[in-house]
Amino acid sequence: IAGITQAPTSQILAAGRRMTLRCTQDMRHNAMYWYRQDLGLGLRLIHYSNTAGTTGKGEVPDGYSVSRANTDDFPLTLASAVPSQTSVYFCASSMGRGANEQFFGPGTRLTVL
Amino acid sequence: GQNIDQPTEMTATEGAIVQINCTYQTSGFNGLFWYQQHAGEAPTFLSYNVLDGLEEKGRFSSFLSRSKGYSYLLLKELQMKDSASYLCASMDSNYQLIWGAGTKLIIKP
Numbered sequence: 001i002a003g004i005t006q007a008p009t010s011q012i013l014a015a016g017r018r019m020t021l022r023c024t025q026d027m028r029h030n031a032m033y034w035y036r037q038d039l040g041l042g043l044r045l046i047h048y049s050n051t052a053g054t055t056g057k058g059e060v061p062d063g064y065s066v067s068r069a070n071t072d073d074f075p076l077t078l079a080s081a082v083p084s085q086t087s088v089y090f091c092a093s094s095m096g097r098g099a100n101e102q103f104f105g106p107g108t109r110l111t112v113l
Numbered sequence: 114g115q116n117i118d119q120p121t122e123m124t125a126t127e128g129a130i131v132q133i134n135c136t137y138q139t140s141g142f143n144g145l146f147w148y149q150q151h152a153g154e155a156p157t158f159l160s161y162n163v164l165d166g167l168e169e170k171g172r173f174s175s176f177l178s179r180s181k182g183y184s185y186l187l188l189k190e191l192q193m194k195d196s197a198s199y200l201c202a203s204m205d206s207n208y209q210l211i212w213g214a215g216t217k218l219i220i221k222p
Contacts, residue, residue, distance in 0.1 A: 042211070
């Protein structure tokens, strides 16, 4: 692995289904983030983690949950998907929270029908 | 509220210079970031300013005026590969990035 990876690349999901988006980084970064990107809007922070074992809510956390069991992995779970969660999801990481460059994964394009 | 404003779209000619403006209003301020995002790809970091003034990095420069809540990204000697969206983001007092919607830059030959 080089950098930060996400899986799946894209997914079509029926409303009401549960879905976990995976994110893994090999840079030993402490901080990780989940964003969604919608047309005409800026990236919006869903959840973040400053270090393994801790998580926090971002701007749009409702309907999403995260966990950070170790440094490398930061999965995002949609417990019961709704059409408004159709979006492109980006995972990112940085050395620490604060004035540090964030490195982004390639994104997951999710469509909820 | 927190707000980032930048133009939706700009067009420029190959070899020319273009300036992309960004105004920001956030709860506290811990720096201004610029990212580049090609269509269908992830954002990649371009620059970070926390003090007033101009930071130059090759063909790209970024300027910040904290008193005016204003930044710009200057791209010189434009190349076709510079066609992309440019995202402005301000870091607030909670160290959260507040993002603009991005400026789509179209380069014409």
